[in-house]
Amino acid sequence: MDGHPVARPDDARAAVERFSRYLREHGLPVTGQRLAIAEVALGAERHLSAEEIAVETRARGHGVGTATVYRTIDVLLRSGLLVERDFGEGFRRFEPARDVPHHEHLLCTVCGRVVEFRDERLERMTTLAAEARGYARQSHRLVIYGVCEGCQRTGRGRGGPALR
Amino acid sequence: MDGHPVARPDDARAAVERFSRYLREHGLPVTGQRLAIAEVALGAERHLSAEEIAVETRARGHGVGTATVYRTIDVLLRSGLLVERDFGEGFRRFEPARDVPHHEHLLCTVCGRVVEFRDERLERMTTLAAEARGYARQSHRLVIYGVCEGCQRTGRGRGGPALR
DNA sequence: ATAAATGCAAAGGGTTTGCAAAGGC
């Protein structure tokens, strides 16, 4: 909403360090662009889109082409340090892979704020639901759409939820 | 997988009838294309994509442009007779809105088979999870990815799940 | 020196839009 997704500079630095190591260990060139993009993507505290990562990286003084951003995101995903999310907006968002194993997302349909939470019982239920129907569960994706506390108070117009 | 998504001709006919009424009641022209598209979309027993709807409509002898298909889908969605789904494939799928209030989706990552099921306890949990974090729940979206019974037996290669 | 990454621009898939022609009402 307001602007700049930075924060946890220590975590971010450590994550970029790990990415650097990943690149070296895999014989991949460690370039300035890759590190700059990784610093933004892995240091983000919001769920950023590819373009937001590009814009922020450039805002920090590192000229990067769009293709490079996407290609670096691919590498970051393969490294496991970044994970992708799909909130049904028509494009992907990315978040640093913290040690958190799996979590659900709660999305405010007014301001876009995203809250994450973990619920093992809910997770177990998805496994049971799958098994009850003969499926071997692999993963699941849950997004709950609603209006956050702040937006309920200000009572601004509600942009209907995307897809069910 | 095999091919033709038709079935429940009675339900389909009734649904098209309702769509027809919707158009009339809203002063919208009842055109041949709209009815042809509605017949396919509302009669489908699989979750069809926009293009699949277009192809099937043409296969039944009704020439329709792509734009018309999308525009008619919009009208169908607004009428409430059709609902859209997003399984993270990069495009939307549609299904006739039966009387079923809400249901979850279980998707086989090998053959694409979709099973629907209802689980009120799970639904209640999403409401509680939202409220616990100060959110007023509006809706949710859950897709469980796994391998269906048949594909487990034949043990064919598994196309990894799309996005978490 | 070599193999890979970069940037640009063009292509790609799904979807939307502008506009003249066709068709309900």
Add this chain to the structure above:
DNA sequence: GCCTTTGCAAACCCTTTGCATTTAT
């Protein structure tokens, strides 16, 4: 006849790709 829909093609958004150039190793 008026106003909406249709169809085509172009535009659109997000993402990927081809290719000549730059760069890390």
